[in-house]
Amino acid sequence: MSKKFNILVFALTSYLLRAQLPNTDVWLFKIEKTKTELKLSDPKNITSRTGYDNQPSFSNDGKKIYYVSIREDNQSDFYYYDLGSEKTIQLTKTKESEYSPVLTADGKYLNSVVVESDSAQRIHFINSLTGVSEKKYEVDSVGYYTFLNSDTVLYYKLTSPHSLRYFVKSTGEDKWLGNDPIRAFKKINRHAFIYGVKDSVRVTFYKYDFIFQKAEKYAEYNSVSEDAIWHEQHGLLKSEGTKLLRYDEAKKEWQTLFDLSGVGIKKITRFTFDPKNKYLVVVDNL
Numbered sequence: 001m002s003k004k005f006n007i008l009v010f011a012l013t014s015y016l017l018r019a020q021l022p023n024t025d026v027w028l029f030k031i032e033k034t035k036t037e038l039k040l041s042d043p044k045n046i047t048s049r050t051g052y053d054n055q056p057s058f059s060n061d062g063k064k065i066y067y068v069s070i071r072e073d074n075q076s077d078f079y080y081y082d083l084g085s086e087k088t089i090q091l092t093k094t095k096e097s098e099y100s101p102v103l104t105a106d107g108k109y110l111n112s113v114v115v116e117s118d119s120a121q122r123i124h125f126i127n128s129l130t131g132v133s134e135k136k137y138e139v140d141s142v143g144y145y146t147f148l149n150s151d152t153v154l155y156y157k158l159t160s161p162h163s164l165r166y167f168v169k170s171t172g173e174d175k176w177l178g179n180d181p182i183r184a185f186k187k188i189n190r191h192a193f194i195y196g197v198k199d200s201v202r203v204t205f206y207k208y209d210f211i212f213q214k215a216e217k218y219a220e221y222n223s224v225s226e227d228a229i230w231h232e233q234h235g236l237l238k239s240e241g242t243k244l245l246r247y248d249e250a251k252k253e254w255q256t257l258f259d260l261s262g263v264g265i266k267k268i269t270r271f272t273f274d275p276k277n278k279y280l281v282v283v284d285n286l
Contacts, residue, residue: 021052021070022052022269022285022286023050023051023052023285023286024052024053024054024269024283024284024285024286025045025047025048025049025053025283025284025286026045026046026047026053026054026056026065026067026081026281026282026283026284027043027044027045027046027260027263027265027281027282027283027284028042028043028044028046028065028081028083028279028280028281029041029042029043029044029260029279029280029281029282030042030278030279031273031277031278031279031280038257038258040258040260040280043260043263045284046065046081046088047067047069047088051069051070051071052068052069052070052076053067053068053069053079053283054067054068054069054269054270054283055067055068055099055100055101055270055283056270056272056281056283057101057102057103057272058103058272058273058274058275058279058281059080059103059107060103060105060107060275061275062083062274062275062276062278062279063082063083063084064080064081064082064083065080065081065083065281066078066079066080066091066101066102066103066110067079067080067081067101068098068099068100068101075093075094075095075097076097076098076099076115077090077091077092077093077094077097077098078090078091078092078098078101078110078112078126078131079091083279091110091126091128091131092126092131093131094131094133095117096114096115096116096117096133097114097115098112098113098114098124098126099112099113099114099115100112100113100144100145101126102146102147103128104125105150107128108127108128109125109126109127109128109134110125110126110127110128111123111124111125111126111145111147112124112125112126112133113142113143113144113145114126114133114136120140120141121140121141121142121143121158122136122137122138122139122140122142123136123137123139123142123145123153123155124136137153137167137169139153139155139167139174141157141158141159142155142156142157142158143155143156143157143158143162143183144156144183144184144185146185146186146187146193147187148166148187148190148191148193148210149190149191151168151169151170152166152167152168152169152210153166153167153169154166154177154185154193154195155167156181156183156185161179161180162179162180162181163176163177163178163179163181164176164177164178164179164181164185164195165177177195177208178195178197178215179197180197180198180199181195181196181197181198182195182196182197182198182203182226182228183226183227184196184226184227184228184229186228186229186230187230188207188230191209191210191211192207192208192209192210192211193207193208193230194206194207194208194218194228194230194236195208196226196228198224198226200224201222201224202220202221202222202223202224203220203221203223203224203225203226203228204217204219204220205217205218205219205220205221205228205236205247206218218236218247218249219236219247219249219252219254221238221240221245221254223240225238225239225240227239227268227269227270227271229271229272229273231273233277234246234257235247235249236249237257237271238254239268239269239270239271239282240268241261241267241268242259242260242261242265242266242267242268243256243257243258243259243260243261243268244256244257244258244259244260244268244271244282245257258280260282265282265284266284266285266286267284267285268282268283268284268285269283269284269285270282270283271283
């Protein structure tokens with residue numbers, strides 16, 4: 001396939017994505033723990049505007065929420081909400097489009113998928129203070145990613161069909177793991193992660209261990225919803241409508257962790273917890 005054709009395909013894909021972007025809001029909740037249950041309190045819509053605000057993640061100290069916002073210039077940039085001051089601050093302002101901000105362990109950079117001027121999509125390291133991209137991985141066609149450790153990144157490649165791959169920086173190794181993944185695949189520890197494979201009616205979750213180079217079926221759910229995380233305390237969590245569900249490994253069943261319908265949430269499409277489990281952030285698809 002020619003380079004010019006590739007550029008044309010990605011340019012068309014980027015245009016269609018912008019045309020079809022949903023109207024989304026980012027909500028913040030406090031988590032209260034009693035002797036018998038977890039409760040959510042103080043719901044706050046921290047974006048509360050018409051438009052696309054999505055892909056939130058917390059800073060390592062839990063004091064900021066980074067997210068993607070598309071404003072009047074139709075450009076995807078990073079903003080952050082400061083929980084202390086309750087102010088929103090723009091971090092990037094570029095001609096390229098930045099997505100999926102996640103702070104590195106040392107706090108110096110925001111990992112990001114950047115749609116570059118030639119429509120290539122690569123993982124960039126954006127300075128968390130200046131908002132300037134300082135380095136990148138040369139792996140192209142990245143849709144989503146998660147770092148397993150400082151040397152290995154898992155990524156969703158925009159192939160046909162879409163595929164899940166991993167890239168090792170120190171060796172340059174770039175290998176296929178499977179086709180038709182959901183966009184959520186999450187680290188469990190330095191050598192293992194959980195991912196989902198979807199068909200027309202369900203998502204099946206697998207655990208993969210790099211030491212044994214083996215995948216084992218973990219759970220499944222009869223829905224094609226692609227939003228899921230691995231939580232240190234709760235294990236596998238997924239969103240379904242207005243609910244966050246937890247998979248009980250011992251009972252092999254899904255249980256409701258939170259139901260947010262009471263605060264006006266219509267459909268949860270992303271969610272995350274702060275490092276100390278004091279806050280929950282969800283994206284509501286309006």
